[in-house]
Each structure stands twice: as C-alpha cells, then as structure tokens.
Amino acid sequence: MGLNERKLKILQAIIGDFITTAEPVGSRTLSKKYDLGVSPATIRNEMADLEDMGFLTHPHTSAGRVPSEKAYRLYVNEIMKKKELSKREKDAIAKKLYENVSELDKTIEHAANILSEITNLTAFALTPQQKHDRLKFINLLPVDDSTVVLMIVSEAGKVSNTALRLQVPYTEEALSILSKSMTYNYKGKTLSEALTLDIIENFETDIEAMGGLAKNIMPNFMKTLEEMLNVNLYMEGLTNIFNIPEYNDIDQAKMFMEMVNRKEDFTKTLISREDGLLITIGEENSDESMKNCSLITATYHVDGKLVGKLGVIGPTRMKYGEITSVIEYLTENISNAFRLTGGNNDKE
Amino acid sequence: MGLNERKLKILQAIIGDFITTAEPVGSRTLSKKYDLGVSPATIRNEMADLEDMGFLTHPHTSAGRVPSEKAYRLYVNEIMKKKELSKREKDAIAKKLYENVSELDKTIEHAANILSEITNLTAFALTPQQKHDRLKFINLLPVDDSTVVLMIVSEAGKVSNTALRLQVPYTEEALSILSKSMTYNYKGKTLSEALTLDIIENFETDIEAMGGLAKNIMPNFMKTLEEMLNVNLYMEGLTNIFNIPEYNDIDQAKMFMEMVNRKEDFTKTLISREDGLLITIGEENSDESMKNCSLITATYHVDGKLVGKLGVIGPTRMKYGEITSVIEYLTENISNAFRLTGGNNDKE
DNA sequence: GTTAGCACTCACCTAATAAGAGTGCTAACA
DNA sequence: TGTTAGCACTCTTATTAGGTGAGTGCTAAC
DSSP: OOOOHHHHHHHHHHHHHHHHHOSOBOHHHHHHHSOOSSOHHHHHHHHHHHHHTTSEEOSSTTSOBEEOHHHHHHIIIIIOOOOOOOHHHHHHHHHHHTTTTTSHHHHHHHHHHHHHHHHTSEEEEEOOOOTTOBEEEEEEEEEETTEEEEEEEETTOOEEEEEEEOSSOOOHHHHHHHHHHHHHHHTTOBHHHHHHSOHHHHHHHHHHHTTTHHHHHHHHHHHHHHHHHOOOEEEEOGGGGGGSGGGOSHHHHHHHHHHHHOHHHHHHHHHHSOSSOEEEEGGGOSSGGGTTEEEEEEEEEETTTEEEEEEEEEESSSOHHHHHHHHHHHHHHHHHHHHHHTTSSOOO | OOOOHHHHHHHHHHHHHHHHHOSOBOHHHHHHHSOOSSOHHHHHHHHHHHHHTTSEEOSSTTSOBEEOHHHHHHIIIIIOOOOOOOHHHHHHHHHHHTTTTTSHHHHHHHHHHHHHHHHTSEEEEEOOOOTTOBEEEEEEEEEETTEEEEEEEETTOOEEEEEEEOSSOOOHHHHHHHHHHHHHHHTTOBHHHHHHSOHHHHHHHHHHHTTTHHHHHHHHHHHHHHHHHOOOEEEEOGGGGGGSGGGOSHHHHHHHHHHHHOHHHHHHHHHHSOSSOEEEEGGGOSSGGGTTEEEEEEEEEETTTEEEEEEEEEESSSOHHHHHHHHHHHHHHHHHHHHHHTTSSOOO
16 A cells, blocks of 8 residues: 555645644544545545554544654655745844854854744754864963963864962963963864873973972863863743643643753753754654654854754654754854854954 | 730641641641640631731631741741751752852852752852952953954953954054053953943044054953853752642743743842842732742852842742751852852862 | 445533531530 | 530532534445
C-alpha cells in the first residue's frame, strides 16, 4: 500500500489542521473544511489506511485522528513548504536585529527575542564558541599600588579583563616584563591551545625574579581564558508555553520549565547538535526530557568563522514551515549584520 | 476584646500549622496537635473571636481557619522568632558563598542560588547599584590599526571595556592625548556625575585636532558608563513554585512566571524598596501582580558602601522566621566576604 | 472504487447522591 | 463565668449515573 496522491493530500490536511487547532481532526470536518472532492466515508477509509501505515494515531475510538511523529517527519522532509516572509515581517525583524549591533551578545539576545515573539514559542540563542578565536593582545596595566588590570583581546574582538588585587607589591617594570612575556607566549594561539600550554614551565625562571607576580597573575589569566571560552545561552518567551494546549497542565508545564532551566545541560545539548538547520521531532531527541518536544536549531555565522546556534523548542505540533523560514532569515541576517558592519555600530 | 495570651497562642498555632500544611486548620486538629490545654469547643469560641478581629478567615462555613494577612503581619512583627541557623547550615552556606569570591557578580548569583535552595522559593539578588562609585582609571589602548580598547576601572573594582573599531585612522599620540584628557576630566567623578558631564564642550577644541577620534570614542564611553550603572538581576529557583500548593494551578503559575519574567519591572520594584530587611505581605505590595505574594528583601553591603538587594518571593504563606534568618545570615556574609578579602580570591 | 446509512464507542458534561470535615449554638457543668 | 459535650447544620469533595455528541467502522447499494 503506497502513499498515493490522495492519501498525501489528506495527510497534509490533517497535519495542517491539527497544527493550528490542536484538536484531533475527524473525517467530516476534513471534508467540509478542505476541498478534497470525496465524501467523509472515503476519507475515513483513507485515514484507516494512513493509520495502518503509522502516520496517524487515534487517542480513542471515537476521536478524530492525530498525526504521528512519523507524519511530522514526512511533513518536514517532503510536504512543508517554506513560507516566504512578507516585506513587512522582514523589515520588522531587521529593524530590531540591527538595533544594537555593536555588541554581538546583545544582537544574539535580540534574535532570540524576535524568534520567540514571532513563533510564540520558547526561543534560545547561543553566543559563538570561541575555541578557534586567537589571542591578539594581552596587557597588564598598573592601576594603583595593589591593583593591576589584566586585559585580553581576541581576534574576533572579544575583550575581557579583570581587576586583580595583588597580595604582594609589584614594580611597573616587573609588570611590563611579565606582560611582554605573556604576549610572546600566547599571542596568536587559539583560546583552547592557550589553555593547554604549561605556563608554569615557561615562567619558571622568571617567577622568583618577579617576586611571585606571575604566580599571582597566571591563575587569573587561565581563569579568564576559560571564561572567554564560555558560551552564553539566551532564552526568551519562556512563559509562552503556558498558552500552548499541550502544556495546559501543571505537570507538563513543570517538566518543560525544569528542562529549559537546566541551562548547562540544555547548552550542551545544543552545542552537540549538527550544524545547519536541524529539526528533531519527539523521540528523535536523544534527551529523555525532550522526547515529547520538537527542537529546531540553526547555525549562524559571524565573519564567516565563528558559529553559534539559535532555535526554538516546543510541542511536536508546531508550525515547522513558518518557523524554519523565520529562523533561516534570522541566521542570514545575523551573519550579514556583522559581515557588513564589522561589529561596529554604524550601518553601511 | 483584646488579644489575650490564649488567643495569641491559638493564633500562633494556627499560623504555624497553616504555614507548613497549607490546609485550613480546624479546632479539633488544633487541640490534638498542640497542647493548648483546652477543648476544641473553647478553641472554636476563640477562633470566632479571632475571626471577628480580622486575624482569621473562613474559606467556607465547614472549613477550618486560615490566617489573614493581618495575622501574618502580627506574626512577623511580634510572634515569630528568628531561627538561629545550625553550625552545619552555616558552614554549608559559607562554603558555597566563598567558593568564587573574586567576582562580585558570581557571589551574588551564588547567594540567590543558596537562598532558593534553602527556602524552596524563588530567590533573587541584585548586583550593587554603582551610582556613587567613582572612576579611578580610564585608558585607551591601541590594539591594531583600526582597533582600540577603551578601558574603565572604578574605585569599587569594576572593570569595563570595549573594543572599538574606528572608522578613521588614528595616531598613538592622539590616542594618548585623548586618554589623558579623559582621565583629567573624569577621574574621581561618580558614574552618575560623569554621565551628566557635557563632554562635547570639554573636547570641542580637541576634536578637530584629533580628526574625529574623540567623536568616535566619546559616545562609546558614555554608553559604557551607562552599562556600568546597570544592575544585574539574578533569579534562582523559578521552578520551585510548581511545588507550592498555592501555585498548583496553571493560571496562578502563569501569572507568577510572567511577573518574575518582567525583569525590568521587577528590578525597579526591588530598587525602589527601602533598605534593610523589609517584608511586605500581600496587599501591602504596591505592585498589582504581587498582591497575593509576600516579598522579603534585604540589603547587603560591600566595603560598607555599595549596596545591593536580595530576597525571596512566594505565597503569603511562607516560613517568615526561617527565611529572614537565612537572608540575614547571607547579607552579613556577603559583606564579610568582601570586607575580609577585598574582593580577591584568597581567604584570610 | 465510492458513498450513504447505521450501529457502536467513548470522552465529556451535568446532576444527583453520599461522605466527611468543621462550624456554631445550646445546654449542662465546675 | 468560663469551659465543655453534644448535635444539627453547612458546605466541599468524591462518586456515580445518565445523557449527549463527535467520530469511527462496517455493510450494502450505487
């Protein structure tokens, strides 16, 4: 028994209807609402077939049909068409996105916000992983008798610094030597390379000479590098799930909230996902807590190098077509925003 | 009709019982559970009096009594005793709190986390308002042909910097002059003073000479100052409310989540509250969305100067005594942690 | 192959009933 | 005069039963 055109048409109608109404759809409603050219009885026969084939399920005998995850998978792979966004939508998105383009993090946060507002789902965005970002500039600046500022700039333009209060007095000369020595050792290295460098060895001889200065500073340097490697997770539209029938139940809502609030786990899940547009439906998710969710993620690029991710999470019943269109438009424009402006806040 | 000792004892028992069980408490349970020395009938008479006085309410005729907000107010003001924390609890708190004491923000976040775990409520903490923090160090550092880093250090040890990509070439000399000029103009000023300074005037003559360098940099400087003035709000234990009977209802949970997710509003509410330990119960809250919550906030000090806030929010039925004890212990120790170590990561 | 007709199923809603917790009042007691 | 036992009464909550309607699956006719 194959999926002839009529079956496909009926399946598509069922999926489309269910996605918007969240109600099991019956043969009569189907024949009234959609112009299928056949009677409810025929539709019933076809639906029975579709159920045998695993595309539909039955909450109970006297209920309408509900698409299975297999149906969504088919829908995503073959039926759904990407919806071209209207000029107005595009403009609205672009306007918000370009609002504060000087800070990558802010833009990423905005992107998640836009996404959640358009989709009415929970949206998220990860700031880029900086693993391959290289150290460009390292400096130690005297601020006062007991305070120096450690400053690190990466090629991607990320700046990080910490005010260090030293336990021991220091001389500007020693500071300058250490600063130069660090630059010599680390400049041009990627963040992850830098983290594996055995610094103690490199500075062994100097440490005594500089009265513990390096001993004071290097641990902080490494800690700062680690922090630069951290990605930030932005989440928006958390409360949207309360408006979704699937989560109109305190336990469901709780489970969902708890899942997305385990930010480290969630971040790990996102990072480990393949690059590019990826849709995982229900059981396809490896995370136990996501087995009744669908997750859509996409990769964005900045300067053609760094990559981060953004996407949405919600019930398996979601508007896959529209959502992927918005996500793709967003990823393109995050890339563009930064390619065109070099991360500065002047638009071309 | 006054609040004689027996009435007070009964009221206390009712409040205590209701706080732990969340069930309306009846005369029989009361006489069985607590050793009041009188029969249920007597208790009933007293309860009727207490209800007339406004301390108790009646969900319906055949239900037990529930404390009114007036009762909680009395309880908080006069009955409740602060619970001395056990050594073990104190140690556990201190250990977590001192874990990463080099960064104020991290410590504040930890504090909120500890608080939510101990109280099983939603806890929050605001990083200090830096209004009166003074600028200590301003520097412009050349990184490459088109990039300079703007670095600002405040007396409180807050460091901020931004990599600026300039549209025009610059000379190190011009940069150095600008840097010195900025230091001259802003050093020692508080952040809020600095923000109101009319810089354009100060640099009018220099701007031409430095080929627009100042014009490029000053707006970013001001923006950075503004960011330094921002406070951060950390929230922990959001999903705890799902375990609270009062919020075991999708609409209640939704309202709560939406309230605490309006972070700007919430932050404003917190900032505008009086310093010190402050408990507001139900209707005492000016925020419409908090009228059925209780909010406890306290102020913490760092170096005896900067102040931030932390606290919990939950249903009016909460363990006021225990919670305030924990909050007070936390605020003291945040202060101590930074007083003793000067914000560095070595303990004394 | 398609359709009309019809019996059948099952969730859901409503009303009715029963059970249980707790009060308020009255009268007796110390 | 304050305290207590007793009891009728109230009101929620749980349970059950009956009715309704949406929708299916099957059969027989077209």
